[in-house]
Amino acid sequence: MSGMSADPAQALPAVMSPLSGQMLELDEDDDLEVFSKDMNLMDGSPMNASMPTSPASMINQYKFEEETDAKDIFVTVDNPESHVTALETFITYRVVTKTTRSEFDSCEYEVRRRYQDFLWLKERLEEGHPTLIMHPLPEKFVMKGMVERFNDDFIETRQKALHKFLNRVADHPILSCHEDFKIFLTAQAWELTSHKKQGPGFLSRMGDTVRAVAASVRGVRNRPEEFTAMLEYVDSFGQKMISLDKVTQRIVKEQKEYLGELKEYGPVYTLWSGSEEELVEPLKGVASCIDRCCKATEEQIGHLSENLVPLLHEYVLCTDSVKAVLRRRDNIQAESEAKNDALANRKADREALKDSKDLGFVLGSFLGKKPEEAKQQKEQRLDSEINELKEEVERLEDKVECANNALKGDWLRWQGNMRSDIKAAFVSTAEKNVDYYEKCLAVWESFLTSQTAAHDMESNSGHSS
Amino acid sequence: MTSEKESRVPIMAEGSCLLRKMEISVAEAEKRTGKNAVNMQETYTVYLIETRPADSVTEGHNPVPDSLWRRYSEFELLRNYLLVTYPFIVIPPLPEKRAEFVWHKLSADNMDPDFVERRRIGLENFLLRVASHPVLSSDKIFFLFLTEENGWKEAVFETGFLAKSDSRLKALNATFRVKNPDKRFSELKHYSDELQSVTSQLLRVRARVADRLYGVYKVHGNYGRVFSEWSAIEKEMGDGLQSAGHHMDAYAASVDDILEEEEHYADQLKEYLFYAEAVKAVCRKHELLQYELETASQDLASKKQQQEELAAGTVRTFSFKGMTSKLFGQETPEQREAKLKVLEEQIKEGEEELQKEFVKNAWKDIERFKEQKDHDLREALMSYAVMQISMCKKGIQVWTNAKECFSKM
Numbered sequence: 001m002s003g004m005s006a007d008p009a010q011a012l013p014a015v016m017s018p019l020s021g022q023m024l025e026l027d028e029d030d031d032l033e034v035f036s037k038d039m040n041l042m043d044g045s046p047m048n049a050s051m052p053t054s055p056a057s058m059i060n061q062y063k064f065e066e067e068t069d070a071k072d073i074f075v076t077v078d079n080p081e082s083h084v085t086a087l088e089t090f091i092t093y094r095v096v097t098k099t100t101r102s103e104f105d106s107c108e109y110e111v112r113r114r115y116q117d118f119l120w121l122k123e124r125l126e127e128g129h130p131t132l133i134m135h136p137l138p139e140k141f142v143m144k145g146m147v148e149r150f151n152d153d154f155i156e157t158r159q160k161a162l163h164k165f166l167n168r169v170a171d172h173p174i175l176s177c178h179e180d181f182k183i184f185l186t187a188q189a190w191e192l193t194s195h196k197k198q199g200p201g202f203l204s205r206m207g208d209t210v211r212a213v214a215a216s217v218r219g220v221r222n223r224p225e226e227f228t229a230m231l232e233y234v235d236s237f238g239q240k241m242i243s244l245d246k247v248t249q250r251i252v253k254e255q256k257e258y259l260g261e262l263k264e265y266g267p268v269y270t271l272w273s274g275s276e277e278e279l280v281e282p283l284k285g286v287a288s289c290i291d292r293c294c295k296a297t298e299e300q301i302g303h304l305s306e307n308l309v310p311l312l313h314e315y316v317l318c319t320d321s322v323k324a325v326l327r328r329r330d331n332i333q334a335e336s337e338a339k340n341d342a343l344a345n346r347k348a349d350r351e352a353l354k355d356s357k358d359l360g361f362v363l364g365s366f367l368g369k370k371p372e373e374a375k376q377q378k379e380q381r382l383d384s385e386i387n388e389l390k391e392e393v394e395r396l397e398d399k400v401e402c403a404n405n406a407l408k409g410d411w412l413r414w415q416g417n418m419r420s421d422i423k424a425a426f427v428s429t430a431e432k433n434v435d436y437y438e439k440c441l442a443v444w445e446s447f448l449t450s451q452t453a454a455h456d457m458e459s460n461s462g463h464s465s
Numbered sequence: 466m467t468s469e470k471e472s473r474v475p476i477m478a479e480g481s482c483l484l485r486k487m488e489i490s491v492a493e494a495e496k497r498t499g500k501n502a503v504n505m506q507e508t509y510t511v512y513l514i515e516t517r518p519a520d521s522v523t524e525g526h527n528p529v530p531d532s533l534w535r536r537y538s539e540f541e542l543l544r545n546y547l548l549v550t551y552p553f554i555v556i557p558p559l560p561e562k563r564a565e566f567v568w569h570k571l572s573a574d575n576m577d578p579d580f581v582e583r584r585r586i587g588l589e590n591f592l593l594r595v596a597s598h599p600v601l602s603s604d605k606i607f608f609l610f611l612t613e614e615n616g617w618k619e620a621v622f623e624t625g626f627l628a629k630s631d632s633r634l635k636a637l638n639a640t641f642r643v644k645n646p647d648k649r650f651s652e653l654k655h656y657s658d659e660l661q662s663v664t665s666q667l668l669r670v671r672a673r674v675a676d677r678l679y680g681v682y683k684v685h686g687n688y689g690r691v692f693s694e695w696s697a698i699e700k701e702m703g704d705g706l707q708s709a710g711h712h713m714d715a716y717a718a719s720v721d722d723i724l725e726e727e728e729h730y731a732d733q734l735k736e737y738l739f740y741a742e743a744v745k746a747v748c749r750k751h752e753l754l755q756y757e758l759e760t761a762s763q764d765l766a767s768k769k770q771q772q773e774e775l776a777a778g779t780v781r782t783f784s785f786k787g788m789t790s791k792l793f794g795q796e797t798p799e800q801r802e803a804k805l806k807v808l809e810e811q812i813k814e815g816e817e818e819l820q821k822e823f824v825k826n827a828w829k830d831i832e833r834f835k836e837q838k839d840h841d842l843r844e845a846l847m848s849y850a851v852m853q854i855s856m857c858k859k860g861i862q863v864w865t866n867a868k869e870c871f872s873k874m
Contacts, residue, residue, distance in 0.1 A: 233698060240695040247687040254684055258677035265674050268667045275659040278839040282846045289850070419702055423874045426709070430868035437860035444853045451847055 073099040075170045075185065077163035080155050081112070090114050093159055095166070097185045103177075109186045115140070117184065118162055120196055124180040125169065130328040131407040132175060133414040135168035136317035137161070157310055164314070168417070174406075220330040221337055224404070230411060231326050238319030245312040252304055259297045266290035281454060285447045296439040303432045311425040315418065322414065325407065332403045336396035343389040350382045489596055489611060490515050491589035492532070494581050510581055511536045512588055516611050533614035537562070540588060542621060543610050547601060549626040552750040553827035554601060555834045557594035558739030560587025566668040566731065579725075583732060590736070600830070636749045639756035647751065647824070653831065654748040657741045664738040668731060675724050686717030705874030712867040719863070723856050730852065733845040737838060744834065747827055754823055761812050768805060 079094035092112040099107055122137055138161035169175045183195055266287045273283035353375070493513040501507045517530035540559055547556050564580050592611070595601045606624065609617050692710030696703040 236698045237695075240691055240698075243691045244688070247684065247691060250687075251681065251684050254677065254680040258674070258681050261670065261674045261677050265670045268663065268670055272663040272667065275656055275663065279842055279846075282843050286846055286849065289853075419874065422702070423705075423871055426871040426874075427868055430864045430871055433864040434861055434868065437857045437864065441854060441857035441861065444850045444857065448847060448850045448854070451843070451850075455843075 071171070072101050073097065073170045073176065075163075075166045077159055077166055080159055090116075091155060093162060095185060103182065104186065106186075111185065111187065111192075112189065113184070115158070115162075117192065118165065121169075121180060121184045122165075125175055125178055126328075128178055128180075129174060129406065130332065131325055131403040131410070132172070133322055133325050133407075133410045134172075134175065135165050135417075136314060136321045137165050139317070160310065161314065172413075220334045223330060223333070226408070227326060227329065227404075231323070234319050234322045234326070238316065238323075241312060241315045241319060245309075245316055248304065248308050248312055252301060252309065255297065255301045255304070259294060259301065262290060262294050262297065266294070282451055285451065289443045289447050292443045293440045296436050296443075300432060300436040304429065307432075308425050308429045311421060315422070318414075318418070329403050329407055332396075333400050336393070336400045339389065339393050339396050343386065343393050346382060346386050346389055350379075350386060353379060353382065486519050487596070487611075488515075488517050488519050488530070489589075489592050490530075491585050491592065494585045495534070496576070497536075508576070509536055510576075510584075512585055514592070514611060531612065533612070535610070537584075537588075539610075539618070540591065542618070543607065544591075545630075546606055546621050546624065546626050547595070547604070548746060549630045550604070550606075550624070551600060553747060553823050554598070554830045555740065555743045555747055556601075557591050557598070558736060558743055559591055560584050560732070561735060561739070566665075566672045566735075579728075583728065587732065587736075599833070600826075631750070631753055636753055639753040640749065643752050643756045644759055646755065649828070650748050650751045654745060657744040657748065660741040660744075661738060664734050664741070668734055668738070671727075671731060671734075675727060679720055679724060682720035683717050685713050689714035689717065702874040705870050705872075709867050709870035709874075712863050712870065716860075716863045716867075719859055723852070723859075726852050726855075727849075730845060730849050733841070733848075737842060740834070740838065744831070747831070751823065751827065758812070761808075765805075765808055765812055768808065772801065772805070 074097070076096045077093050078096075080091050081094075083090055083092055092114045095109075095111050095113050097104075097109040118137055119140075122134065125132075125134060138158045169181060175181065183192065187195060269283045269287035269290070273280045273287070276283060491512050492515045494510050495513070496508060497511050498506060498508045511534040513532055513534055515530040515532045517528060537559075544556060544559055547554075560583070564577075595604075595607055601607065606617075606621055609620055613620070689710040692706045692713065696706035696710070699706060
């Protein structure tokens with residue numbers, strides 16, 4: 001893609017955000033076909049050899065089509081419900097989809113899904129698009145303290161996170177077209193279960209895992225500079241998110257303790273007013289002001305806990321996601337490099353054969369083969385291996401290029417989302433704090449006004465002072 | 466709201482003489498070292514008292530005020546003298562000897578400059594209160610305290626006030642044994658107890674609230690640090706983060722001034738916590754006098770009874786002779802009659818003293834005190850509201866600025 005700079009952190013003139021009309025490159029009509037449901041590229045099992053006709057169209061797949069301002073799919077997650085079976089208890093969430101996309105048979109769907117189903121969807125999407133950056137799922141468990149799985153706050157936080165996850169998928173031009181996403185949104189419970197079973201078998205998944213582990217052990221040799229820069233950035237960024245998460249939780253803790261003391265403070269003024277005569281009104285007034293400030297403080301704490309805290313936590317999880325994406329990209333490159341090495345080895349063997357340096361066929365002559373025949377057989381064998389390897393290498397090199405392009409494109413998208421998420425969260429927090437102080441200000445100002453008025457009335461009626 | 470100092474000036478009672486004639490201030494504090502009574506080296510603080518005629522400045526020139534140095538123990542001596550000499554007056558309290566009701570930031574060290582400064586203000590307040598009091602302001606010893614550096618101590622002791630002071634034991638005894646306490650004084654004592662209890666509770670809770678508030682503000686300073694570090698790796702968000710970080714630092718720092726101001730409010734509450742003790746002292750004096758009166762009446766009553774018994778010829782089981790000689794000595798009935806009359810008169814005089822001098826004057830001062838207290842505490846509550854308003858306004862400003870920075874990210 002033209003216009004991509006080497007440094008991923010360097011901004012392009014326009015900020016990428018899901019709903020903006022910004023685009024990287026305007027594609028022509030032939031690319032629109034890429035998004036029809038018939039062409040499921042990079043979907044399902046990697047063993048699938050049905051590859052597109054040319055590398056060029058594969059690369060083009062990852063250019064973003066112009067994003068229109070109007071969203072054509074809306075997803076909500078709500079309405080948690082508890083289910084009890086003989087074996088277990090679990091929560092399901094209602095997932096409502098409204099869409100005008102043609103690949104959907106209807107324009108409205110309502111299904112119930114449990115956390116496991118979301119996990120399955122994420123894994124399928126990751127398999128299909130290993131180097132696209134997805135918003136993280138909420139954690140499986142919460143390690144802090146004794147949080148019950150069915151604690152109301154926990155369920156609400158999880159629900160909001162699941163909602164955000166699905167929406168980010170729905171907003172993604174590539175991920176939202178994945179077949180499994182559609183199934184997730186539309187299939188009835190039994191349909192989903194049977195579809196899950198149809199997926200790539202256990203053995204093929206094992207094969208992937210083995211290859212991935214082998215690749216990660218091998219390591220990548222020549223990682224392009226821009227991806228190293230991404231890794232360094234994500235590392236630093238992750239540390240900042242962890243720090244901010246900690247700081248914000250500490251603020252919530254301190255606020256709660258402050259509130260605790262404040263709640264004991266007001267009543268002392270009320271108690272005092274019981275022994276006074278002239279001072280009853282001002283003392284009760286102060287007590288009432290403090291009580292109202294308590295309420296405002298409670299609201300502020302709630303807002304912080306429900307907005308900034310979960311958001312920062314999400315971005316701590318995000319950095320893990322992004323690091324995983326970078327690792328997968330590395331593994332794809334490592335795999336390709338390994339294949340290249342294998343090809344080079346075979347070619348060297350072939351060369352060695354030409355120079356008759358290979359004495360293996362001598363052995364073959366002991367087994368009753370004519371030396372010339374043995375040599376020819378070996379030559380043929382090597383040639384066919386080399387041809388196979390050449391095809392593999394080409395395939396893998398294309399795979400690497402696709403993966404890199406996918407990542408580069410999605411990196412900007414992720415950065416844009418990150419900026420707008422963080423900005424929104426902090427702006428909202430600042431707004432709430434202003435609101436909190438404005439509320440308290442009004443409370444104390446009205447007290448002061450009423451006291452001054454009362455005092456004026458008193459002095460006018462010829463009272464003391 | 467007018468300046469702090471003005472809001473703390475006590476209301477001028479009618480006929481307050483000294484303050485009209487003289488400007489008084491405790492201008493400075495200094496550390497000194499010297500040998501104390503047991504010849505040991507000690508460090509203490511002295512305070513500079515400045516005085517000058519009230520009209521001297523208005524004439525357009527600024528004459529140098531007269532001044533002398535006094536230490537805290539001399540203020541205490543003055544106050545003890547006033548307590549004994551004017552037992553029917555609610556004597557203004559001194560600022561606390563040691564820092565109490567502290568929250569973690571303030572040190573409880575008497576040498577801490579903030580504590581010394583607040584004590585300086587408290588001592589000045591004490592002098593102004595005495596100088597504006599209708600009765601106390603005309604006291605000679607008080608005048609000498611302000612004007613005579615040397616020889617003042619001798620003058621105080623020459624008044625013999627120490628001999629006049631009631632022992633605590635006597636006072637405690639009276640509290641328990643008085644039979645007909647004056648209802649007004651009982652209620653006043655009860656009120657003083659409540660005032661002491663509630664103001665000390667208030668001071669304690671306020672200190673805890675201040676401590677927590679400090680924590681909340683200071684933690685925000687961490688945002689400043691992290692934002693600053695983070696801005697280094699961001700291109701587009703860098704500027705916004707950096708400037709937001711500055712505002713977070715400013716927010717964290719602002720709490721110091723806020724809480725320093727609140728200390729003045731706490732000092733105002735403390736003054737009335739200590740005033741409550743002074744009111745109780747007046748009540749105790751009343752109880753003592755009441756008790757003495759009741760004891761004297763009791764003596765008179767039993768002597769009368771004796772006389773009747775003598776006259777009626779009633780015999781008691783114990784030694785008749787022994788008792789009469791104890792009570793009346795070897796006297797003639799006429800002498801006894803005369804002695805009885807004298808006793809009666811003395812009791813009547815005592816009653817008059819109690820009724821007229823003490824109760825009247827005490828009650829007059831108590832009314833004055835009540836008005837002063839209502840006025841001062843009302844002002845204090847309002848100034849507390851003003852502080853809260855100021856704190857809220859600062860908060861609004863900081864977060865509005867921060868919001869702008871975040872919006873630009």
